[in-house]
Amino acid sequence: MDRLWDWLCGVTPLWRITLAVIMILLTISVFSVGFVESGTDSYYITLFNFVVLGVLLAGNVSILYRCKVGRERELERAKELETFEGE
Numbered sequence: 001m002d003r004l005w006d007w008l009c010g011v012t013p014l015w016r017i018t019l020a021v022i023m024i025l026l027t028i029s030v031f032s033v034g035f036v037e038s039g040t041d042s043y044y045i046t047l048f049n050f051v052v053l054g055v056l057l058a059g060n061v062s063i064l065y066r067c068k069v070g071r072e073r074e075l076e077r078a079k080e081l082e083t084f085e086g087e
Contacts, residue, residue, distance in 0.1 A: 005066070005067075005070065008063055008067065009066075009067035009070060009071070012064065012067055015060055015063055015064050015067075016064070018056075018060055019057075019060050019061070019064065022053055022056050022057050022060060023057075025049075025053055026050075026053050026057070029046060029049050029050060029053065032046060033046060
């Protein structure tokens with residue numbers, strides 16, 4: 001499992017780009033809601049689009065958060081080790 005997270009955290013710039021793309025798509029979707037009549041097929045496709053983008057956004061943010069927390073823990077451990085070895 002650590003290898004998976006090492007790989008996922010290794011491509012953090014890609015996750016950030018993906019986050020930007022998701023945010024752009026969400027913005028476009030929000031603006032398109034005003035032009036779609038409720039009850040039509042386009043309306044339901046727009047709602048499905050929101051669900052898919054919401055799931056992608058939640059997954060992306062959770063991966064970025066976990067990588068950030070993991071990196072902070074690694075830095076704290078390194079600092080503690082450095083302090084311990086310095087004494």
